[in-house]
Amino acid sequence: MQQTYKEALLTGLRDALKSAGFRKRGAVFHRASGDVVHLIGLQSSIDSPGQIPRVTINLAIWCKPFAERGTEPSVIASQWRCRLGDLMPARSDVWWTLSGKDAVAPAVREVAVALKAYGIPALDTLPDSASLLALWANGTSPGITLAQSRRYTALAQAARPTPLA
Secondary structure (H helix, E strand, C coil): CHHHHHHHHHHHHHHHHHCCCCEEECCEEEEEECCEEEEEEEEEEEECCCCEEEEEEEEEEEEHHHCCCCCCCCCCCCCEEEEHHHHCCCCCCCCEECCCHHHHHHHHHHHHHHHHHHHHHHHHCCCCHHHHHHHHHCCCCCCCCHHHHHHHHHHHHHHCCCCCC
16 A cells, blocks of 8 residues: 555656656656756655655765766765755755555645755756766765765866876
């Protein structure tokens, strides 16, 4: 039953995200932008006492120039990650409870509104690897460590062509 509620949520979000250029694959929506892939993923958890599914939304940016060899775009392999709730005004982790079929439609509406107001605009500010490098140069690295952002920056610098003398 919990899978049915999650699928209903994903179907509702698919319709809302299609206009922003996202396509659904499994529990993740993706769209290409420059040399990056924007990802919006559904993460679920079970409230064990009642076996009630809860979901949160992860946002990520996978950048091909900084990706480990052989990896495909995924939230976990991304070079920028955050939760949708962290972008919302309360700046806290937000989980939606799918306690029954009547809870799905309000959750779809709430998540779709939050994605359009906060999530997609945040992804839109980072359309390519250059924007990620600029972010890291300012000392900001959501979802990754400072050491990882430095490693990605070094990779980018090493990949730049050297000027001819």
